[in-house]
Amino acid sequence: MYMTRKGILFIISGPSGVGKGTIKKAVLPRVGDLLESISATTRKPRINEEHGREYFFLTEEEFKTWIQQDKFIEWANVYSNMYGTPREFVIKKLEQGKDVLLEIDIQGALQVKATMPEGVFIFIAPPAIEDLVDRLCNRDQDSPESIAARLAASEKEMSYMPLYDYVVVNDDLEDAVTKTEAIIIAERCKISNLNMG
Amino acid sequence: MYMTRKGILFIISGPSGVGKGTIKKAVLPRVGDLLESISATTRKPRINEEHGREYFFLTEEEFKTWIQQDKFIEWANVYSNMYGTPREFVIKKLEQGKDVLLEIDIQGALQVKATMPEGVFIFIAPPAIEDLVDRLCNRDQDSPESIAARLAASEKEMSYMPLYDYVVVNDDLEDAVTKTEAIIIAERCKISNLNMG
Numbered sequence: 001m002y003m004t005r006k007g008i009l010f011i012i013s014g015p016s017g018v019g020k021g022t023i024k025k026a027v028l029p030r031v032g033d034l035l036e037s038i039s040a041t042t043r044k045p046r047i048n049e050e051h052g053r054e055y056f057f058l059t060e061e062e063f064k065t066w067i068q069q070d071k072f073i074e075w076a077n078v079y080s081n082m083y084g085t086p087r088e089f090v091i092k093k094l095e096q097g098k099d100v101l102l103e104i105d106i107q108g109a110l111q112v113k114a115t116m117p118e119g120v121f122i123f124i125a126p127p128a129i130e131d132l133v134d135r136l137c138n139r140d141q142d143s144p145e146s147i148a149a150r151l152a153a154s155e156k157e158m159s160y161m162p163l164y165d166y167v168v169v170n171d172d173l174e175d176a177v178t179k180t181e182a183i184i185i186a187e188r189c190k191i192s193n194l195n196m197g
Numbered sequence: 198m199y200m201t202r203k204g205i206l207f208i209i210s211g212p213s214g215v216g217k218g219t220i221k222k223a224v225l226p227r228v229g230d231l232l233e234s235i236s237a238t239t240r241k242p243r244i245n246e247e248h249g250r251e252y253f254f255l256t257e258e259e260f261k262t263w264i265q266q267d268k269f270i271e272w273a274n275v276y277s278n279m280y281g282t283p284r285e286f287v288i289k290k291l292e293q294g295k296d297v298l299l300e301i302d303i304q305g306a307l308q309v310k311a312t313m314p315e316g317v318f319i320f321i322a323p324p325a326i327e328d329l330v331d332r333l334c335n336r337d338q339d340s341p342e343s344i345a346a347r348l349a350a351s352e353k354e355m356s357y358m359p360l361y362d363y364v365v366v367n368d369d370l371e372d373a374v375t376k377t378e379a380i381i382i383a384e385r386c387k388i389s390n391l392n393m394g
Contacts, residue, residue: 003364123388166386167200179386186383189363189376191320 004195007094008187009116010034010101012180013109014124015154017135019170023124024103026177031184035093037102040066043081046141056086074104074111079146083108099188106157113163120187122180123164126154127171201392204291205384206313207231207298209377210306211321212351214332216367220321221300223374228381232290234299237263240278253283271301271308276343280305296385303354310360317384319377320361323351324368 012027014020028034040056042063051057058066063082067075073091075084085102093100102112112119126135137147161167166183170176187193209224211217225231237253239260248254255263260279264272270288272281282299290297299309309316323332334344358364363380367373384390 003366122386162388164388166383167388167391168386169200179382182379182382183386185376185379186363189319189365189380191359191361191364194364 005097005188006193006195007097008099008193009090009094009112009119010099010184010187011109011112011119011121012101012103012124013106013121013164014170015106015126015157016150017154018124018126019135019173019176020103020124022173023168023170023176023180024101026173027180027184028101030177030181034099034101034184037085037090037100039083039085039104040072040075041081041083043083058082073115074108076105076107076111078105078107079149085112099184106160110160110163120183121164121166122183123161123167124176124180125158125161125167125169127169202294202385203390203392204294205296205390206287206291206309206316207296207381207384208306208309208316208318209298209300209321210303210318210361211367212303212323212354213347214351215321215323216332216370216373217300217321219370220365220367220373220377221298223370224377224381225298227374227378230296231381232295232297234282234287234297236280236282236301237269237272238278238280240280255279270312271305273302273304273308275302275304276346282309296381303357307357307360317380318361318363319380320358320364321373321377322355322358322364322366324366 012020012024024036028036038052038054038056040058040063042058042060045051045055045057049055060082063084066072066084066086071087072084073087075082083105085104085108090100090102104112109121113121142150168176168179168183209217209221221233225233235249235251235253237255237260239255239257242248242252242254246252257279260281263269263281263283268284269281270284272279280302282301282305287297287299301309306318310318339347365373365376365380
């Protein structure tokens with residue numbers, strides 16, 4: 001190959017419960033050379049989650065220190081927990097010409113867009129609002145109050161879709177994964193992402 | 198699906214002998230809902246080519262009348278033969294929200310770019326110049342003089358690559374077809390190609 005390429009930052013984002021985490025997990029092994037950024041959070045680990053694998057689990061005090069030291073490219077307070085993306089890993093990998101994938105909520109994506117507009121922003125959309133209710137109710141992680149709050153938030157979050165580059169409607173998981181994979185392959189073929197010799 | 202989409206014009210183009218016709222033929226059955234534009238030409242039909250299927254075979258006089266009547270979105274004189282893309286079919290299908298595929302040479306693509314810059318321009322590039330020589334020599338359609346002329350043209354044509362949106366290096370056919378297919382799928386997911394309700 002006589003052309004080299006800049007590292008690309010891919011952001012997979014969308015309303016709560018839309019299935020963006022599932023899509024990300026299915027896409028990663030199918031697309032080579034894509035590094036996942038690990039977020040930091042103050043929320044408690046769920047069963048099977050490990051520090052440094054799913055998240056860096058920080059205390060609120062640690063998290064605030066990281067904010068003060070400008071160690072996040074985005075961070076947010078979501079349902080009383082703090083989430084953030086450590087800056088160093090992302091910047092270093094992109095500079096090395098490697099692609100990085102972030103799976104983050106919409107507030108986070110908007111912050112990343114503000115400082116790294118060259119990123120590729122993929123909005124995972126629910127097929128219909130009824131379907132989103134079903135998914136939130138069936139994953140057994142949320143109280144009825146939490147589900148109601150998430151739904152209200154989701155509706156507002158849909159209005160941010162026009163700020164993204166791509167939309168993938170998650171009406172069929174295999175189809176959504178294929179589309180997300182296609183977006184990654186296509187972006188790697190973009191002339192504007194090449195280093196012209 | 199609660200979102201509708203504009204018709205997208207895809208242009209597959211590149212130097213002579215790069216394999217763009219082969220890629221196009223492999224991509225069409227794999228990607229649904231993609232209409233191929235049929236070009237007009239004054240060159241003689243090859244064996245197995247049919248009027249109205251591979252090309253509209255026109256006399257030089259007929260072709261010039263079409264030019265005068267502004268019936269082409271692009272046309273060119275290549276190696277003493279004229280080639281052109283009839284305008285009506287393309288415009289009509291795009292207006293109906295259908296995607297259209299053009300496989301054309303670089304001169305043609307530049308003309309389309311001038312009048313329809315919203316098209317998606319895919320440059321099929323050879324893996325290396327030596328490989329292009331092999332292909333031209335092995336397809337038994339060209340005289341040594343014709344091969345020399347095509348190679349000189351190809352080198353010049355490579356310089357137009359930065360005007361395209363994507364580049365697909367045809368070093369492996371299956372890989373090149375997968376990438377071209379991915380570009381089509383990804384473009385269909387672009388927010389800027391949606392009709393926002």
